Amino acid sequence: MKDDVGRAADILRAGGLVAFPTETVYGLGxxxxxxxAVARLYAVKGRPADHPVIVHFAGAExxxxxxxxxxxxxxxxxxxxxxxxxxxxLKRSARxxxxxxxxxxxxxxRVPAHPVAHALLEAFGDGVAAPSANRFGRVSPTTAAHxxxxxxxxxxxxxxxxxxxxxxxxxxxxxxRGAAVLLRPGRISKEALEAALGAPVALRDESxxxxxxxxxxxxxxxxxxxxxxxxxxxxxxxKLGARAAVLAFSRPDExxxxxxxxxxxxxGYARKLYGALRELDAARCDAILxxxxxxxxxxxxxxxxxxxxxxxx
Ligand code: TXA
Ligand code: MG
Numbered sequence: 001m002k003d004d005v006g007r008a009a010d011i012l013r014a015g016g017l018v019a020f021p022t023e024t025v026y027g028l029g030x031x032x033x034x035x036x037a038v039a040r041l042y043a044v045k046g047r048p049a050d051h052p053v054i055v056h057f058a059g060a061e062x063x064x065x066x067x068x069x070x071x072x073x074x075x076x077x078x079x080x081x082x083x084x085x086x087x088x089x090l091k092r093s094a095r096x097x098x099x100x101x102x103x104x105x106x107x108x109x110r111v112p113a114h115p116v117a118h119a120l121l122e123a124f125g126d127g128v129a130a131p132s133a134n135r136f137g138r139v140s141p142t143t144a145a146h147x148x149x150x151x152x153x154x155x156x157x158x159x160x161x162x163x164x165x166x167x168x169x170x171x172x173x174x175x176x177r178g179a180a181v182l183l184r185p186g187r188i189s190k191e192a193l194e195a196a197l198g199a200p201v202a203l204r205d206e207s208x209x210x211x212x213x214x215x216x217x218x219x220x221x222x223x224x225x226x227x228x229x230x231x232x233x234x235x236x237x238x239k240l241g242a243r244a245a246v247l248a249f250s251r252p253d254e255x256x257x258x259x260x261x262x263x264x265x266x267x268g269y270a271r272k273l274y275g276a277l278r279e280l281d282a283a284r285c286d287a288i289l290x291x292x293x294x295x296x297x298x299x300x301x302x303x304x305x306x307x308x309x310x311x312x313x
Contacts, residue, residue, distance in 0.1 A: 004159055005116065009123035011156045017041060019133040019147045020120050021161025022112040024085045024170045024186070025140035025274070026147050027056065027130030028155065029120070038099045038129055044154045046136040052102035053129045054087050054110050054170075058121035063109040066095045066127055073197055074175050080196040083113035085166050085187045089174040100129050106176040116161040132169060139219055139274045139281075139309070142167050146278060167271035168305055173201065185301040187270065219274075221281035225288045225309040233291050240287060245280040248291035258283040262291075266298045273305060 008018045015037040018029045028045065030037040032055045042049055057063040060078045064070040067090040070078075074088055092107035101107050109127075112118065121128060132140035133147045133155070141147045142164040147155070171186030173193060180201045182190050193201045223245065228236050230249075237244055237253055245258035252259040260276045263269050280288045290306055293299045 005119045016156040019158040022117045023114045024166045026133040028133035029128040029130040032127035032129035050102045054108040055127040082111040085170040087170045087172040142274050219308040223281045227292045227310045243286040245283045245285040245288045
């Protein structure tokens with residue numbers, strides 16, 4: 001593993017692409033200071049050039065060199081949640097070029113907790129641009145096998161790190177315009193952020209500048225996904241029969257061949273979600289029926305991803 005990390009850091013220095021595990025999802029990494037490396041990253045992802053990418057660091061001190069300032073709120077969140085599944089959006093410094101920020105005046109920075117990610121970032125020594133290691137618009141990968149299935153030979157090296165523990169992308173908080181705004185919910189909840197800040201966190205205003213995490217088709221399998229209230233699941237299954245694939249809390253129904261049973265706790269559910277969607281997608285049914293989780297704060301991030309998957313196809 002140590003040799004692989006050293007080789008991965010060399011590949012990044014040479015302008016190559018390395019997929020690596022993080023605690024949220026696997027990332028596709030490139031040297032964030034290299035225009036050509038980042039251009040290749042965007043080409044492989046199939047991602048529009050005006051979509052900003054998150055830059056990853058081994059520690060907060062180095063991360064804040066890429067921002068114009070580190071306001072008290074950013075320091076407080078970094079101290080509480082880094083390393084971990086949190087991305088901070090702040091005004092950028094001269095270190096952050098247009099090609100990583102999508103020409104925005106801000107930059108997204110994160111210090112991941114996964115030991116392999118940390119070792120890679122430490123060995124590389126500076127910022128690594130890394131979107132999720134899937135093709136644009138598809139479900140994020142939570143294992144090295146998912147990455148290989150999506151990106152195959154287009155990536156120079158895939159580092160192994162086991163299944164991602166969180167399973168969904170990091171919480172993103174925008175601090176670049178003063179008061180904190182939650183751009184993307186994740187394992188770290190709005191309530192946890194508010195407790196750490198001692199101040200309210202606003203939800204994203206739909207009229208705010210666009211960012212792809214908030215855009216149309218994201219996190220979507222090829223098979224149409226439908227969110228179904230628990231009481232309506234039976235009726236929907238009766239309509240589709242064997243042409244339905246089902247993701248549910250309840251026990252399998254014999255009319256359905258592809259049925260995955262999900263955990264009743266939100267963290268366990270999030271951990272399994274993307275792998276489950278991939279598995280059901282591969283069944284090539286007419287629809288993936290998802291028994292809707294409760295509309296409760298603990299389920300905020302999972303509901304967000306399910307709604308995107310359901311509106312995405
Ligand atoms: O958990 C994660 O965040 C994973 C792992 C690999 O770290 N990365 C990830 O990256 O999800 P990506 O590129 O798939 O999603 C990045 C999100 C996008 O919604 C993007 O718009 C937002 O971060 N973002 C990045 N920089 C931003 C900025 N300056 N302002 C607003 N949003 C930004
Ligand atoms: Mg992504």
